[in-house]
Amino acid sequence: MTTYENLTCPATASAVQRFTDPTTWGTFGTQWHSGEQKNLQCYAVHQETHDVKTFIFRCADFSALSFEPGQFITISPVIGGQTLFRCYTLSSSPTRPFAFSITVKRVPGGAVSNWLHDNLKPGGKLKASGPAGSFTPVGHPATKLLYLSAGSGVTPLMSMTRAACDMAGNLDIVFVHSARTPADIIFHAELTRMQAAMPGLRVISVCEGLGDTAQWQQPIGRLDLPLLSQQVPDYKEREIFTCGPQGYMEAVKTLLREAAFDFAHYHQESFDITALNEEPLIEQAATLDQQDVFTVTLSRSGKTFSMLANQTVLSAAKKAGAIVPSSCSQGVCGTCKTALLQGTVEMNHNGGIRQREIDKGLRLLCCSKPTSDLVLDL
CATH class of the missing domain: 2.40.30.10 (Translation factors)
Incomplete structure (x- = not known):
């Protein structure tokens, strides 16, 4: 069974370079x-x-x-x-x-x-x-990091912390996690062990209430600017990564704006995880004479349907009964990646497709709108 007990954190001269170099991670599998x-x-x-x-x-x-x-x-x-x-x-x-x-x-x-x-x-x-996904410290060299998370938003930051502990023990990381009560802190015991094993790691847990916990030595309440300034006085010198519910991330951005933080050093998960269970927003209605109409042909099934220029190809295909794998509907996850065999689209994605894939003719249907008739590899 995989476990993170008895961690050792070897410091290397090129730790930051290894941790943030995109070529590093291709060596592990x-x-x-x-x-x-x-x-x-x-x-x-x-x-x-x-x-x-x-x-x-x-x-x-x-x-x-x-x-x-x-x-x-x-x-x-x-x-x-x-x-x-x-x-x-x-x-x-x-x-x-x-x-x-x-x-x-x-x-x-x-x-x-x-x-x-x-x-x-x-x-x-x-x-x-x-x-x-592009929410990663890879490509953002920094010796001082601040991880801010709430609820299940702890997961990507936990991956980053585990990786840093395994291979880059000389990084300076402050990990501030917010939860409802101490019993709701995910990975609490492991983070405590990691803090003891990695000299450069400091873990702070902020709980809204005590719940059934009789004694608690860490902050009670919600993360705000006075609390952040007290617990992490050098936060303006750090590369910040944030993940959590949308309301939490907006609150973090608001307090950092208040502090005049340089957002060139701020990164957050680019989609609200809770929104993945929701249907995509209904597109603005338009009559046929207000919009161009294009024909879409699915090469494998032979199915053909018409769609408006203001529709995404994914939503139009689903309305026409086509089976298209999809998940986030926000151009992030890459699930709806499909080869465009003929035609052109306007695509505005959020990191779910790489340039080399675009060069090969792939498109994310959830964030692509037609600018001509299309033939898709479906």
């Missing part, structure tokens, strides 16, 4: 492209808190996985005879590539999170695509 599906087998499940579990996987062919700390995969379980797609951040470190994990909070009414908690056991199998 086979390349798993964001549009490629793999068969995964679950071989361990850990209960983190009363409503959070970690699911540890390995590839069915026992191959290693190469990813950057902070990236996510898109799993596609079959639930009730229907394939659903959801993005989950890899909470494990890429320095341990043969076993990798996602850490999932049970969401009331969430089809996939509840299915995972209730049904996925060691030995269970599912398919996944990925890794993908």
